[in-house]
Amino acid sequence: MQEEQFPHFHITSLQHTLQDAPIGVILADGRGRCLFANEACCQIFGVGNLGMRGFGWAGYLPVEDRQPTIDTLKKTVRNRERKNHYKFRIEHPQKGTRDCCADVCLLIAERSKIPHVMMYIRDESAEYEAACGAKAANAAYRELADRMKTMMTLIEDIVFEIDGNKIFRDVWVADESRLFMPKERFLGMTIAGAFGKEWAPMFADPVNQAIQTGRQTTLEYRHTDPAIEKSYRLKVIPIRQRSRPEDQRLIIVIQEITEEVERNRALKETQAGLEQSNELLNISEQLSHTGGWEYNLVSGEVSWTNQMHVILGVSEDADFSTFDSNLPLFPGPDRDVVIQALEKCKVDKLPYTIEVRIVTSRQEIKWVRVRAVPVVENNQVVRLRGALMDITKEKLEAIELLEAKEMAERAAQVKSDFLSVMSHEIRTPLVGIIGASNHLKQVHSPEQEDMLNNLLFSSEHLLRLVNDVLDFNKMESGQLRLIQAEFNLVELIENIKNQFQAMAEAKGIEVVAQVDEVVPSQITGDPTRLSQILYNLVSNATKHTDQGQVTIAVRELSRADTDVTLHFSVKDTGPGIPEVYHEEIFKNFKQLAQLPNQQYVGFGLGLTITKRLVELHNSHIQLKSSPGIGAEFCFDLHFALPSPTTSLKVHPHPSDPIAHPGRLRGMRVLLVEDNQISTKVVSKQLEQLGMVPDCAVDGEEALRYLASAPYSVALVDLHMPKMDGYVLSEIICREYPDIQIIILTADIMAETRLKLAKLNILDILNKPFRPADLVTALSKVKL
Template identity: 40%
Template sequence: MIAKVDLASIGPVPSQDIQLCFFQCKLNSAGEISILNIDQNCWEVFGINRDDIIADAHNLLALIEYGERELLTGHIYRALNSLTNFEWHGMVATPAGWHKQIKAVGQCSGFENEVLLNGVFADLTILADLRTAVNNNNQFLSQASKLAKIATWEIDLQTGVVKWSDGMSRLHEMQPGGMIDIESAIVFYEASSRLVFKEALDKALTVGEPYHIELQLLTAKGNLIWVRSSGSLMMEKGKPYRLCGVLQDITEQKQIEERNSVIFEQSTDAHLLIDETGIIDCNNAAVQMLRCENKAHLLSCHPAIFSPEYQPDGQKSIDKAKKMDSLAYEKGTHRFEWVHQRMDGKEIFVEVTLNAIAFNQKRVLLVVWHDITQRKKAEEKLKRNESLLSETQALTHSGSWEIDLKTGRNFWSAEAFRIFGLEPVGAGPDTEEFDRMIHPDDREKYINAIKQALKGGLTSNFDLRIILKTGELKYIQAIGKPFYNDQGVATRLYGAIIDITKYKKAEEAILMKQAQLNTFIEVSPAPIAVFDKEMRYIAASDLWKQDYKLERKNIIGVCHYDLFPEASLHWRQIHERGMAGEILSNTEDSFVRKNGRTQWFRWEIRPWFETDKEIGGIIMFTEIITDRKLAEQALIQAKEQAENAASAKTQFLSTMSHEIRTPMNAVIGFTHLLLQNPREDQVEYLKILKFSGENLLVLINDILDFSKIEAGKLEFEHVDFNLKDLVRNIRAAMQQRAIEKGIQLKLLVDEDLPQAVIGDPVRLGQILSNLISNALKFTSVGKVVVSASLVSRNNEYTIVSFEVKDTGIGIPTEKQQAIFESFTQASSDTTRKYGGTGLGLTITKRLLEMQGSAIQLDSEPGKGSTFSFNLQFKNSELQPEALNVIQPPGIQGSLKGIRILLAEDNQINVLLARQFLKQWDVECDVAENGLMAVELAQSNLYDVILMDLQMPEMDGYTAAEQIRNLQPAERFRKLPIIALTASAMLDNKDKAFVVGMNDYISKPFNPDELYRKIAYYSKKSKNSR
């Protein structure tokens, strides 16, 4: 008997009637559940349209909680597959947010070779629904109670009578219709549950508090079940009169919850429940996966917090997580990959499954994280390895291949396709197509290699030529190995191919080059041989074979020491040094042959390299140079003879110069003295004598200068001098001769010409003097014009043009080159009429050429000649007044107070020098040799020493050197010593400066020059004291 229930005590409900929804379903061709028909009550029960459910059963199943959904689909699959009935009870969350308890029962039947399942969904959410259903239709309510395993009971508080429905009897596994008292009913509960029930019952009876509790009950047959017990006190006129209750068998639900709890807690995957507030529960795997201390660290936090700021696709983790949650609520389930960040900072990859379920009367998300970090790493490693393999194959021009021996199909890598000139499409060409690409001459080799590999199970390595579709010929190297199954049968052949076309062509080129090299070496016009590390011959030229008498022997591959066992240790060591990397050579080496003759040769040994660093052997070159050596020795002997002859000539000239200059010094010197106070009848004779002596001196100087030029010993000075004064002084020195001949000697100097320049004033004066002297010599009537003009000037150099123009006899065109040759004049008549050696213009020309200039000549017979040249001077920074300007002759003042030591062994020269020194008021002591000069210098205080170079007992060089070493050093180091000698050779002058002399005056000396130098050096000497 079913009692009435007060619905007001339950509160608001979604419907006043129990909703039943009949449906029909089957399995489609894909093995998935397909709902064929469902009545319109689906909207009342589930809150979704009938068409949406028929279109996709997932739209209905997605509303069911995760674990219960799996049970329902499992029941349906088993029922359809085994033609049995099924029963299911679970929670459903409608799209509107209602959480309902739904009961489903079904029965299978066959129809036109199909298995169909007919069933009904019953909404058993609230007990009030059942009571309404009972009031409306007791029969249907009874059936529904059976479906939901719900039983009712009531206690009449007035009589104490307990009434059970038939469901209560079935639930307690008792015969229906029996009567039971309250105490007997309580005994059915398990001991701990009995206390709970009594306490709830007492509260209901005493204070009217309804209860809803879950208890364990032991049935009459001894089965322990779980029940949900609800009770409420009924009032009438303010007094309790009846206690009504409902008992529902929830054993199956408890088993499901227990199973889900085990799955939830024991799963190695992380399971979490999340709602709008964050994580509301999770299992231990989630705590361990995130490396948290306990579950409390996770609760109320959204999983996105345990993530890096951005996901791999660039989206912010928090934003993307919201999108994923929305999709899961919308679709019911959603699966994707995610990157989480553990508490230790390490990132992990997980596969996330989101399921929208009902939990505690609201929709939440059941989240499952499956750690795929290792899989991701493996995938990444595999991807990286595949990429590396692909790139490596492309770089090395190698490809991989595999042949399925059952089907004959080929499987090629992309690079294998490219090697064969094919597009990488499909698995690979078939066997016949591949065979056609092999060169006809190599097909048998290929087939035999495959057979050999299959026969012996060994790796096969072979070279092939292939012909591409374009006709191009390529070389490949193939390597293959068979794979055997468990039965020992070869099922496939796999391996690699390498494009070796470049290497083959390079090898062919090397062989060709080797052949060319061997041919080149063999026909080389030099004795050359190439050896390996063991000194075995690799190649040798024909001349090598001839020189070493090897023409009739096959020496390639033979050790050099086997052919020449007498090879010395010295030569073996040289070969070893070459093998070590040294380059050795000797331009002149010799050995004595058995016949006693000396054989001369030159040789070179250098290593050759197999690779950049590895030495392969040595290359040796030898050449017999005996004939050349003998010729060189003869040439050296001839050179030495020529040098000896030149030295003898130089010595002869030096001796002759000295011997001539010594008497000339007296002749010219005393002529100067006589001309100072001449008798009238002697003036003309003295002038002739002076002129002749000076001409003779010019001749001697020309010969000496020419000798210096020929010997290459003439050097130029680079000193500051006054250019304008030099030109004027030369003109002044020549003026008397022009007056004597009755011709004009004019000087034209450019106003822009700088006064101070750097150069050799002596050689410039010599050049101008030669040209002016020649012009005066060959001009009888008219004039000689000397000009100096500026050509150009910059910050460093000045170029000056000099010109000497006369109105003399002129020079025929055919003779103009000849006059610059040694000892040559225009004609023999010229020599007889005008005199001279013919060296003046030669010396002038050579002096200009040595300074980078050239003499220019413009002449016409009978009209005169013009000689011109340009000279470059460095600019001088000195002011003209700071230069030691050469004073014109004749300006000689008193030098009183100056004391001089004259070292001279020739009494005539002593007499001459004393006469001039006396005129200048100079006190003079005489030393007849160098030894006496040293003694006098040490014991007396002199302002200047005039030192002859060639004297008895001690020459002037030694004397000067010893004077410099006297004490006190400061005094004798600064004492001026001037060489006064008849030797005018450059070597003597250089030697004088080396031993410490300050200046040099050649005999016969010019009185003006002697005066100036005494005045200059004596002043310096006094200033330094």
Template identity: 35%
Template sequence: MLVNPFSGNSSRSLPLADGIDDHTGFPQQKALDIITALHTSFADNKPAQVCQELLLELISLTGSEGGFMGAMEKDYYHQPYLEVQAIINIHWHANVQQYFGSRLERGQHFTNMDTLFGKVLLEGKPVLSNHPDKDESRYPAVFRTFLGIPVCHHGETIGMIGLVNKPGGYHSTLIPLLQPIALTYGTLLHAYRTRSSRESLEMTNQQLVAELHALTSSLDDIVFELDENLVFTRVWCNQQHLLFFPEHEILGKPMVDLVGEHANAFRQLADTLLRTGDPQYYEYADIRQEMPYWYAVKMRTMPASDSSPRRLLMFVQNITQRKRNELELRQVNADYARNIQILDITQQMALIGGWEFNLVTGQVFWTRQVYNLRELPENFTAIFNDLVFYHPEDKHLLEEAQIQLLRHHQPYCIDLRHISAKGTVKWVRTTGIPVFNHDKVTAFRGIIMDIDKQKKADIELENAARSRSEFLSVMSHEIRTPLNAIIGIAGTLQDQPTATHQELLQNLHFSANHLLGLVNDILDLSKIEAGKVELEHIPFNLHELIQGISGNYQPLAAAKGLQMHSYTDAGIPGLVQGDPVRLGQILNNLVNNAVKFTNEGYVDLELHVENTSGNFVTICFKITDTGIGIPPHLQDSIFDTFVQGDSATTREYGGTGLGLAITRKLVELMNSRITVESLQQQGTTFRFSVTFQVPATQAMPAREGNIDPANMLTGMQMLVVEDNKINRQVMQLQLNKTGAAVTLAINGKEAIAKMQEQTFDGIMLDLHMPEMNGYETIPWIRRLQPNAFILVLTADIMPEATEKLRQLEVRDMLPKPYKAEELYRVLYRYKK
């Protein structure tokens, strides 16, 4: 064993040397001692330890500061490199690492063959350099001196020894001194590797034999060995019952004697195998009728050797389950094909196509219906970014939706216009969703549905609804405008009534309010059917609402000789949260009908607590009369639009048949249902229940007092913009009471001219006017007189008008006809 000379083991260490100048012996003797010790060291140690100790001895022998040694190997591309086995006293830094081309791969690898050590490996000759900085000018100097000795075996370089930094440099006489050591090391290393390889092969062979035995014993297959005469020589089978015959009856028998009706097939397989050497395969059914099994036989040859002739291996495998699986797979494939066909027909009938974008493969798939919709051949390459197939005005919708899907995995469903490759324009509905696999998005999928007919029908319905809305808006304006004049004049005249005019004025008021009620019913029904009615949720006094409704109808009931009663349970709270206006509309309709259709007896309005839960209370409203009743065959239809009992009823009692239709729809908006019980000539009862939230405090906000208009706007300049002459006169009379100075204009164009001449504090504006309407005038008011307040008085109370005014930031609007006190309450906010 090579031992570090400083270890103290003098019996087995090499003599200490200080370079080649030795005072205790000749260098050749030291080299000989190293060679002698190498033989012993390889017998006791592994090459890595031998290298480390040998390198120490060589550094000592040559007087070097450091060194390295290792074996030459080749990489995947057959490029040589040095696998370092020992390295001593080489300071590791960036320049050294760059010089060696150092790579940590299961140890230290030096790969830079453009160096002095690379020259040793590539040329297989010693290299001595006492000026590496000149000899290797392409690299930063890392060594002062260098000596490299190749390690060879039979003329082939298998490694090297590198010694560096000897003070004063290396002398060429060192090379013949070191070469026998390197040669001895190479010979011993090769012998060690050969011995190790042989031992490894023997162990591997033993292991393979054991594993082969274990494998063949554990296989479900049956393995037979046959000689060239096709006689069975060995059998491996872990389940003996699988054999056709006991194992001892098989060995030594010819194959054709034991395989029955398959003898010819097996013989042909063997002959072909022996002739060509190509492996053979054959499937067959069990020859035993009671055994419904299938088998596969594989035949292949085992090469002959000096010790054994050529042999055949035959593997017999039970493939019954595979055969069954194949049958099942064929059935599944048939079912799958049928399902695909049904899906294709379904998509064709429903005008739906599907698409998928696979994030893993980047592939995009379209179903046949997508190609049909886009009028493309099915060999066209599907694309995910398909904006080219959509209308230019709609592309941004899909583009934004696809961005949200890709970045944030947000599904989309949008309707837009599709343009095929041939220019056909259709409305489609396209959707996209992310597909998750183990919480990771792996694909996007969606559909494209042809909704052209449906969309065009919807557009026609929208146009029809818009036309109806516009018609109702015009009719509202045309009816409410004169009504506003009538009610305004009547209100003005009532301020100074005379005995002659008192009854006429009352009749005028009644007729106007009756006509207004009919108009409101029509407009309410239109808004409810359009889904544009939203209920309020404000606190109100339910007791006062009931008392007010009952009090309103007391005079009419008394005039007909009827008793009018109202009753509320003691448990009903004073304040509840809801929509008092719509609830009052429901109750007014029902009580009005009860009084109208009752000639004798009574009318009752009752409220009962049905349920209380936390801060919620459910109240049942019950309206009962002793009137003419409703025929049984009409009780299911009285809530339909424009339906009354019969034509005689209409002639006697009047009405449009809208009241109950509106009532039912309002009750349904309150998440309730109205019912009716009636007997002809005995009376009728209507019931419905509403759940209210009870406010935490029962204190009602203070009510606003009456407004006195006298001198309220004294000194203020008001501009009235109204095309109707009578309404202009009414508005001027109403403003005269406030003390305001009034200027009149008949349309927006005239109003702009007057605003350019004079400054106004406020502008009262109609919406529907010739030449320039109110919507067009409002921006001019903002521009010319930004400090003036705007009050819109309009007969157009449709939701579209309200939304337009909201967009124009108009805060104050009064619907015509309005009461004078409502006008004064709005104007009071702008009092100086």
């Protein structure tokens, strides 16, 4: 016989329903342990409720009757028998031996599906029969038993009895004021007549369903008056199935569940915070195993569902019926967590969730998530109900994810260290190349001018390539940020154009700048990143154009009092790019397939960085091109406009040596640099400015110079043998506070600047640097 054919019950509802019944009732588990005994049963046995719990009730049976009675209960569960009737005796503490009989019915718990038994007990002794009359007692018992078996899932509230024609036959209510009309008026009325056309369908539908299926139906609803914020649960339970509708009987129970609804809402709000901390774990698969449990803090008993045995790897015969018998399942530290959570719940009276380990019977270690909800009575926690979920898979995946994250962080650090070293190794020789080229530019012959210009252009291009790699790394790690500074847009465009003028003339093409007259010359933004965007675009355009021209155009799209939006475009007359490659060229180091009549098909990182820099400005870059008509890259950028007072200020160009003729000449400078080429280049630049440099190859030699002569400024390289620039700078700051330190370094990583900032050193020259950059830094020295 399937479990669905047996009555289902909820233990709390059953206790409320049967507590005051005039017939003795015991609810027991499949082993015969008493879970609940009503008041009438306690009077029959002559003991209190606690004395009946567990196997206490069996202790009041004669020794020879105890085991047969318990075996009868086990047999009912084992054989799934619907009903069993038998006689037994009890030893009443005051009245002596009493003859009793019991009807045993099989029940199924609503949530756990665990079979239980219900015993309806009657005292058949002469004293009981003389007081009540045997015939009347039998009739009362059988009528009540029929109803109790069908009402055992109900919570005491408002109860209606109706027939198959939906006519009210009886009404039970503790407080008649809760009805909207006197209960006598319900008798003989139909549901439609009692509730009216507007509300009758809501109540009639579950009744019709219960009549058709013969099963209990449930409906939860709000009060019919919107102004009254109350919630109710309606249950319809078939009692008697007959062929004629007037002989059928159903029970309608209406229970107010406002507090339950509010409690559930509060519970969800509490669990929301817990779920947030577990969000990383919840993205993996849902828990495949969940077991239910209940812990009675009064009796100390623990109940499990079948799935708990599966998760914990123990047989159903294993005895884990007490809290103390459950504790050994948890290893020592986890056991403490379980006990602490329980004690805190007793005080706070709030649900909790913990994640702990368990050890199965096969000595397997599993991770479980334990969730518990307290049941509070008289302001005390009397029971805990909850679930135990196997989250071993989630935990292992989380550990793997954490290890992968740590591995990725280590890889990122290795990458950053590699880029720092490579930047230093490449930039250091560039110091000599760019420095020597700038020096030769002042003394070269006319025949050497083209070669010298090409050398300067190539070295600048190589320097930009190194910067692109570092910028790309910053973008990938999210470290690149825009600055806000006022600059002259027209001068910036003109400088970009001039940088490519020599290369363009060598190829027989022209670089043209077209800036509309209405475009403001002074704007506020990041001039470095804008220059980088335009430089990359003009560089590619010039490289791929063999005839015609490259045009840099700027026009105004819109303007307000404090900001302006400008449209930029770089257009060439080269061979163009097929549409199929429009997305490809923005990918990292992408090399396109060889195109007809095109010598250059590689785009490196330039366009990738350009696209990301434009996106960093909250914009996007567009490409308009097709074979034979050239290519145009365009984008829109938003800039702030400087205030009128700021725009009217005139600032002398700090990089112009003429602006500081007297300040630099004769200044005593200590140059600390271990690279001979860099030392020669920088010292030559200092001498051309009229300065007197002393050169040290490491920190120890620099200290000897410092002890023998006064200096206004110290140019210090960071990476040196014996004593590096960090240690030397710290000594100078401490022992020679009047000397200003300017750091010379090829390491431009953010970590380097942060480390120097902690020493209060903010003046840094990135290698390689132009003579104008050196002048700018020296012009800030306080004499």
